[in-house]
Amino acid sequence: MTQEAPQISILILNWNGKEDTIECLESVQKIDYPNYKIILVDNGSIDDSVTIIREKFPQVLIIENGANLGFAAGNNAGIDYAISQGADYVFLLNNDTVVDPKILWAFIHANEKYPDVGIFGSQIYYYKEPKKIWFAGVQWLPSQARFIHTGCGNIDNEDVKEIQFSEYICGCALMVKSEVVKKIGMLEPKYFLMWEEVDWCYRARRAGYKCLLVPESKVWHKISSSFSGGDKAPHYQYFWWRNRLLWVERNFSFLEALSIYKVIFRDILRQLRKYFNSQSGSQERLKSQAALQGVKDYFFRQFGNCPAWVRSPVKQ
Template identity: 45%
Template sequence: MQFYSPVVNRLFSHYFMRFQILAILLKRIIHHGGYDRLNSCNPCNSWFILPTMTHPSHSPLVYCIVLNLNGLSVIEEALSSIQKMTYANFRTLVVDNGSSDGSPGFIRERFPDIELLETGRNLGFGGGNNVGMEYALNNGADWIFLLNNDIVVDKNLLSELMDVGLDEKSSGALGAKIYYYDEPDKIWFAGGNINFFTGLTTHRHIRMIDTYENEHVQESDYITGCALLIRASVLKKVGLFDEVFFPSYVEDADLSMRIRHAGYKLRYVPKAKLWHKVSSFSGGGLTPLKIKLRTAHSLLFFRRYARWYHWLTMPFFILLGSVIFILRQGLKGNWTLIQALFAGFAQGIRKVSSQVVSKVQ
C-alpha cells in the first residue's frame, strides 16, 4: 500500500538520506575519536563541514614518553613525526636522562608545546622511563606509549594501535611493526618470541624484507621497549620497569612477562609502523658493554621466569651458543668481546644470588 504521494516520498527519501549520512559521521566520531580526521574523508564536505576538535573528551588520553640521552642529532626528526600523528588525544613528554649535548635546551626552543622532565643524571632505560610513567599516571594518562628518541613514526601509528587496544579489552600492551631506518623495507621487529628451552629472546622476521600482505594482529611473547603502548590500569597493577636491569636490556621482556602473568595479552599490530635508527641508539654492532649487559640480564630474566623443566635443556643451548660466539670472535681477534661475555656471566650470577627471585607459577 502506498501511504505517501510521489512528491512527499521524494522529500522523505531526501531528508532520510541526509539523516543516515549524519548518523554515519557521528558513529565515526565516536569510534575514531576526532572531528578533524572526518573532514578529510567526509563524502559530503560540500554541504556539511565538521569543526576541528583536537582533544575530544571521549578519546582516551595517551602520554607519549620519549627517553632522551644526548640525542641532539636524532631528537628533532623523532619529535616532529610524533607531533604529526593523527590520533586525537595525546601529549608528548620528553624525559631527559642527564644529557650533556644541549638537547634539553634545543627541545624547549624547538618544541615549546612538548613537556620536558630532566632527571639530572643517567637513570638507565628503566629508571628514566619510570620517571616519565609516574608523571603520566599522575596526570591522568589512560595509556602510556614509550618511544625511543631515534625513531620516525608513521602518522597513523598511534591510531592503529589504539583501534586494536580499544577493541580488544584483554590487551595489556601493544607493539608495532618496526623497520630499519636506513633500509625502510627491512623488518627490525614484528613481534617477539621467548624460548625458555633454549634461553633465547628473538625478534620475529628480523632483517627480512617486508613481503607480508594482509598480515593480521597477532599475540606476542614480548614487546620491545622501542615502541611499547601500555594500558595505564595494567601498569598500575603490575608495576613499572624493574631497575635491577640497569642501565638497559631485558627490562622490556621482564615487564611483558609480568603483564602476561597478570592475565593480559600482548598484541603485535602490523598496520602500526615506524622506523628505527638502530645504530644511533645502541652505538652500532657488538660492543663489550652490550655483550656484558645482555648476558647478565638474560641470566636474571630466565632465572626469574623459567620453570624447572626448561632447565633440562637451556644450559646446553646457552653453552653451545657461548662456544660458537667465542670461536667466531676469537677467529676475528675480538678478545674484548669474549672477556665481556665471561664478565656478563659473572655479573649475572651475582645479580641472581643477590636478588630474591619471585617465581611466577
C-alpha cells in the same frame, strides 16, 4: 577516559641524542590523534639537548633525571608522571625513531577488537630501508634459550595486515595500559638496558594480559643509536648476557630455569673458547671479555650500569 580517544602520553627518553630526538619529535607532532601528550625524559645529557629541545618544542614537557639512569629507571620517571596526570596509556618510543601519523589510532582500534591486551607494539622497519622489517613479533626457543624475531629482514607486503600476539613487544615502540602498570609495577631498574621490556611483558602475561603486535602501527628505527657498533659493541654483549640470566631467574620456575641454564652454560663455554682463541686486544676478545664480565656480574649480583671499561674498552 574518553571512550573515543583515550588519553595517551608519548614518552621519549633522551641521552645526548639531540639530533635524533629532534627528528623524532618533529615526527610525533604530525600524529593524527586528538588526545595525546608528549613527555621527554632526559637522562642526564651533557650536551645541550635540553636547552635546544626546550626552545624548539615549548609544548613538550621535559623531565630531567640529572643522571643516566638507563632505559628502565629513566622511563619509569616518565611513566609515573604520565599516570599521575591521568594518562590511560603510555607509549614508550625510542628517540632514534620516526612514526607514521596513524600510529596511535592503530593501537586504539586494535584494543577495541582485543580488550584483553595489555601491551601493544608497533611493526618496526629499518630507517634506511623503509620497507624492510626489523621487528614484527618474537618466538621463544627453549632449546636455544633465546628469542627469534619473526619476519625480521622481510620486505613488507602491504596486503598482509595480520595482527598477531607476541611473546613480548620491543621497547623501541611499546604502548602499555596504565591499568597494567598499576597492577604489575614499573620496569625493573636492575636491567638498566636490554631485557627489561621482555620482563615487563612476561609479568603482564602472568597477570592475564596479552601482548599484541599491530602491523598498521608503523615505526622506522635507526638501528641502533644506543649501541655504537650494534651487537658487536662490548657493552651490548655485557647487558645481553647478564640480563638474559636475570630475566630467566625472574620469569621461570626452578625446574624451567634449570633446563634453560643448561643451554646458557653451553653458550658460556663457547664464549670462553672464543676468548682464549682470539687475539689479545682484538674486537672478538673484547666482545667475549664483556660477555663473560656480564655473566660474572650476574652471579655476584652486580646490576645496573655496566663497568666503565666495558663501555669504553681499552685495547691491550
